[in-house]
Amino acid sequence: MLETESSESTDSDATAIRGQDIVASLGDIRKTYYMGALSVEVLHGISLDFYQGDYISIMGPSGCGKSTLMNILGCLDQPTEGKYFLGDQDTSKMEDDELSSIRGARLGFIFQSYNLIQQLNVLENIEMPLFYQGYTEADSHEIAMGLAARVGLDDRVDHKPFELSGGQQQRVAIARALAVDPLIILADEPTGNLDSKSGAEILNLFDELHNQGKTLIMVTHSDEMAERSQRLVRLRDGLVESDDRRNA
Amino acid sequence: MTDATLSSANSNPHANRRASSNSGFNFARFKKITEVGIKSIYSHGLRSLLTVLGIVIGVAAVIAMLAVSEGASYEAQQQFRDLGASNILVKSVKPAEVEESSRSGFGPPQAIVYGLTTADITTIRNSIPGISNVIASRIVKKNVWNGGLNINTDVVGTSVDYPVSRSYNLRAGRFFSESEMRDHGNVVVLSDEVAEALFPIDNPLGKTIRIDSDYYNIVGIMESEGFSNLGQNQAGSSNSAPSRIFIPFTSSKSRFGETTTRQTAGGVESETVELHEAIIQVEGQDGVIEVGEIIDQILQRRHKDIDYAIEVPLALLRQAEESALRDQIVAGAIAGISLLVGGIGIMNIMLASVTERTREIGIRRALGAKRKDIIMQFLIEAVILSGVGGLIGVVLGIAIPFIISAFWGMTTIVTPLAPILAFSISALIGVIFGIYPSIRAADMDPVEALRHE
Numbered sequence: 096m097l098e099t100e101s102s103e104s105t106d107s108d109a110t111a112i113r114g115q116d117i118v119a120s121l122g123d124i125r126k127t128y129y130m131g132a133l134s135v136e137v138l139h140g141i142s143l144d145f146y147q148g149d150y151i152s153i154m155g156p157s158g159c160g161k162s163t164l165m166n167i168l169g170c171l172d173q174p175t176e177g178k179y180f181l182g183d184q185d186t187s188k189m190e191d192d193e194l195s196s197i198r199g200a201r202l203g204f205i206f207q208s209y210n211l212i213q214q215l216n217v218l219e220n221i222e223m224p225l226f227y228q229g230y231t232e233a234d235s236h237e238i239a240m241g242l243a244a245r246v247g248l249d250d251r252v253d254h255k256p257f258e259l260s261g262g263q264q265q266r267v268a269i270a271r272a273l274a275v276d277p278l279i280i281l282a283d284e285p286t287g288n289l290d291s292k293s294g295a296e297i298l299n300l301f302d303e304l305h306n307q308g309k310t311l312i313m314v315t316h317s318d319e320m321a322e323r324s325q326r327l328v329r330l331r332d333g334l335v336e337s338d339d340r341r342n343a
Numbered sequence: 344m345t346d347a348t349l350s351s352a353n354s355n356p357h358a359n360r361r362a363s364s365n366s367g368f369n370f371a372r373f374k375k376i377t378e379v380g381i382k383s384i385y386s387h388g389l390r391s392l393l394t395v396l397g398i399v400i401g402v403a404a405v406i407a408m409l410a411v412s413e414g415a416s417y418e419a420q421q422q423f424r425d426l427g428a429s430n431i432l433v434k435s436v437k438p439a440e441v442e443e444s445s446r447s448g449f450g451p452p453q454a455i456v457y458g459l460t461t462a463d464i465t466t467i468r469n470s471i472p473g474i475s476n477v478i479a480s481r482i483v484k485k486n487v488w489n490g491g492l493n494i495n496t497d498v499v500g501t502s503v504d505y506p507v508s509r510s511y512n513l514r515a516g517r518f519f520s521e522s523e524m525r526d527h528g529n530v531v532v533l534s535d536e537v538a539e540a541l542f543p544i545d546n547p548l549g550k551t552i553r554i555d556s557d558y559y560n561i562v563g564i565m566e567s568e569g570f571s572n573l574g575q576n577q578a579g580s581s582n583s584a585p586s587r588i589f590i591p592f593t594s595s596k597s598r599f600g601e602t603t604t605r606q607t608a609g610g611v612e613s614e615t616v617e618l619h620e621a622i623i624q625v626e627g628q629d630g631v632i633e634v635g636e637i638i639d640q641i642l643q644r645r646h647k648d649i650d651y652a653i654e655v656p657l658a659l660l661r662q663a664e665e666s667a668l669r670d671q672i673v674a675g676a677i678a679g680i681s682l683l684v685g686g687i688g689i690m691n692i693m694l695a696s697v698t699e700r701t702r703e704i705g706i707r708r709a710l711g712a713k714r715k716d717i718i719m720q721f722l723i724e725a726v727i728l729s730g731v732g733g734l735i736g737v738v739l740g741i742a743i744p745f746i747i748s749a750f751w752g753m754t755t756i757v758t759p760l761a762p763i764l765a766f767s768i769s770a771l772i773g774v775i776f777g778i779y780p781s782i783r784a785a786d787m788d789p790v791e792a793l794r795h796e
Contacts, residue, residue: 166790169709171708171709171789171790171793172790191713191714192713192714192715195708195711195712195713195714195716196711196713198708198709198710198711199710199711199712200711204709204710206793210702210705210706210709210793211706212703212706212707214379214382214383214386215379215382223707223710224710224711226372226375227707227710227711227712227713227716228711229369229372231371232371232375271710275711
């Protein structure tokens, strides 16, 4: 098991390290894909702890298992072996419905291609995770309006995604990811489709979130972006190559 | 940045805002899913419309066909009910071979004797128990005059019970009485049509009409028969004309005799018929069909030729009911097929929609939608599609019978059950044919779905 420079303990149930709470913990995660008789192990045993307020970049060459790891962190996929604790819940043995619930309640997703629903307007897109959590219409409206204002789109709430620029769409996606006030925000190359100016705006938004104590995990190809995070995890061939904490 | 929603994850301000009923039925949730469904259908307006066309046609066809068949069977049944369900009608019919030779025009003047006799009726009355009354009639075609106006009509010599036996009511005046019957009285009751023809302006009651050289006092006028004489029409009997007048049986016999002569191409033809028809009333409906069969046996023994016809309205009613049922089964089958085709159309379009929206499904799953949420979403969409189709179909299905009635004068009856049933079935079709696409949508792997282009 590879240890982070800050972790004196390998106990995944440990809740307090240096005064910080562990929000997510991967314990020897392995993932094997089966294609008929063929099986390919993509992750060969990854152990990582994520702390409350961490701003983490995950980097690595393509095929290193970044996406698979993100899918597991996002509870969209389950590890073949190993344990994944999200908060105090072990997700590795969860049923499909429980995984849906935990995704909806504790995780926020930001995708490279924004993934907004085209028929719905900005407000409705932000409200969607709240809808699946059973918030009342009045509550979700209030929360979504607040978040739209927070990302600077309160004058565009009734616009459809195709009426917005890429940067604006990604801001809607960020607002949507924040809607349920998740434990972790997962961002998969959030600026990959954006020009540098819009990208910078998104990164500024991430900095703000980090300053507010949000936990952010971001997959990126760009060293410049990784610079801004507080901790950099490099993956290679399904293993953690390095895990460096910087002082932000 | 001061927004409460961005505060620390430890104190989740949202936790207490969640609606208590996350599981189970939640109307607001249902409404939201429905709204999304309508939006998605609306965004593919033409495609959606073409998709539901099958359902529209199916539902409209069911309602319209049922309305027409219901109308037809109502008419038929009404006619037979008017004839009386506990009645048996026996009529004299010119035997086939006689008709044949008279038409050829060879040989000496024809003198045909055929048909029912008083003796037949007496035998029937005496040998079958449970016959409550027999109303025998003679029907002779005559010119009937009021001054210069005349009409060629059936003069029915009958007994006082005739109107009661056929539930045939008087419009004005009275039917002739027993004493007038005994006295061979010169009294007459006109049918509404004859009254109209001979007395277009004044009231015929109390006036007289002339038949041959005799004058008859008009004592009553019957109600318009409407379609109630259609039973006789079908049997092709001599009194098929809607215009009829009624005189006492005794008067008919003494004034006109039993033999009628007619000028034909080959010479003179004479017919002797004692009775033209008899209504045999049976006590209660239970034995009517059996009594009809016994009468047939008795007449077969007594007559050399088949010069009579027996009509049992109840049997005809049963037949009408059976054929109405057959019509409805056929209508149902056709409708069923078009609804099935409509359902397949919906399934097809739902499958296309699921494929098209794979990405959306992935997004929704990532954002917390459970399998059942996805199933619900697509199922509701399918039901909205078929329901809208059903609704359009119901409107058309109710309009079409009106048009048919207006242009072709057919009786059509839209029973409330038909639109309700058709609409429910169309909604059900949405569920049935929506299930498979919905399950397919829900069973998608979220990771794969998110990757879908």
